[in-house]
Amino acid sequence: MKETKFTMNYSFxxxxxxxxxxxxxxKKELFARKIANEPLVMYRTSDNKVVVLQDACWHRLLPLSKGKLINDQVICGYHGLNYNKEGRCTYxxxxxxxxxSACVKSYAAVEKYRYIWVWMGNPTEADESKVPDLHWNNDADxxxxxxxxxxxxxxxLILDNLMDLTHETFIHGESIGNDAVAEAPFEVTHTDNSVTVTRWMLDIDPPPFWKAQLDKEGNVDRWQIINFxxxxxxxxxxxxxxxxxxxxxxxxxxxxxGFVLNTVTPETDTTCHYFWSFCRNYDILNQRRTHELRAGVSHIFSQDxxxxxxxxxxxxxxxxxxxxNLNIDGGAMWVRRIVDEMVAKEALD
Incomplete structure (x- = not known):
């Protein structure tokens, strides 16, 4: 690959x-979280629908999350202004x-694949069909x-980390990594809004994590198919x-x-919320294994x-x-290009 360089881009x-x-x-109580540099407050209404509002009272900007939720209305904890689920002040x-003019911004929200998703941009473009596919999270199989x-x-930085798993050899050698990961060839393909990195490691000694999951002796064929x-x-x-x-x-x-599901949400320029799960299609009724795998993967991610x-x-x-950039950065480079193009397009709109 031709040598290329980049400087850190914090945009999203x-x-x-x-x-x-x-x-x-x-839950049916106020819950605060900052997303894309904007403070949000969210809650469930009496009919279990999720509401997401700007977390700042129209009057003096006190975070609404410091108030109360009464009869599906948010009550500001400073002067008692009431806001309905559309963000309109009612008292x-x-x-x-x-x-x-007394209102706070309301955001489009969708509950899907065991997550709450919020649309931070133009609400007229909030198409539910564009929610990323993470169906494994609630698939019966x-x-x-x-x-x-x-x-x-x-x-x-987390996207970079996930698009190139060569680091498993050097960071996770006691669990999911071995020399085969760093040595195996890989292929990178892409579309306008997706990138796939495919790596096969044939006839290798399985790393400890996968040897325990397979529970059989002998060499294995191992695969990693990363889809952005x-x-x-x-x-x-x-x-x-x-x-x-x-x-x-x-x-x-x-x-x-197994499928490792990852979706990463910017909080600020230097912080983020990283949602992950590990799903499997074997021994699916064994709840103990589910807990053990969650703990094991959690430990791996703590190293990252x-x-x-x-x-x-x-x-x-x-x-x-x-x-x-090295050859191993091929997938991450395409990810950066796609995200940069999305940001540039919004700047023109």
Whole structure:
């Protein structure tokens, strides 16, 4: 690959669905979270619908999340202004006439795939069909669970990390990594809004994590198929099967298959919310295995957290620093190009 460079770009598109919470996080009470540099407050109404509003009272900008939720109305904790689910003020103290400009911004929200998604941009473009596909999270043929990580780094650094799994060899050698990951060839393909990196490792010694999942002796054929969905969702089709049993040709019956689901939401320029889950299509009724896998993957991701936080600090200490790309950065480079084009298009609209 021709040598190329880039400097850190902190931008993000707003005309997109971003996960703002796991479904279990949002209850019939006020819940605050900052998304794309904007403070939000969210809650469920009496009919269980999710509402997302700007977290700042029209009157004096006190965060509404410091107030109360009564009869599906948000009551400001400072002077008692009431707001309905559309963000319109319905009550002001000591006056009968309500200022017609008294409202807070309401955001389009969708509950899908065990997440709450919010559209931060032009509400007329909030098409539910554009929610990234994470159907494995609530598919009856798959079992899994996950968490949300508060990432102390720009969201793009996590996308870089997920698009190139070579680092498994060096960061996760005791669990999912070995030399085969760094040595295996890979292929990068792309469309206008997606990128796929495909890597097969044939007839290799399985790393500890996958040897335990397969629970069979002998070498394996291992796959990693990484699929990016703009602007910040990455699904990774992973697994191993006994060598030469047909996995490479499409028959995975002699193996175990999982999907690592990742969607990364910018909070600020240097922080993000990282929603992940690990889903599997084997031993799906074993709840104990689900808990053990969640804990195991959580530990793996905590190692990435340490690396990415240190990287973010180094970037801030070296503003304007140019970064080189290697062949292994091919997928991440296409991701950056697609996201940059989305941002540039919004700037023209």
């Amino acid at each position: 598109p707003k005309n997109a669905w971003y996960a703002c919470a796991r479904d279990v996080e949002v 002001m103290p000591s006056q009968e006439t309500i200022n017609p 798959w079992a899994g669970d996950g968490e949300v990580i508060y990432g102390k780094c720009n969201y793009r 969905q703009a602007p910040s969702t990455i699904t990774i089709d992973v697994g191993v099967a006994l060598k030469k049993t047909g996995a490479f040709e499409g028959d995975r019956s002699q193996g175990v298959n 957290e340490d690396i990415l936080e240190a990287q973010q600090i180094a970037i801030q200490n070296n503003p304007g620093r140019e970064f080189y």
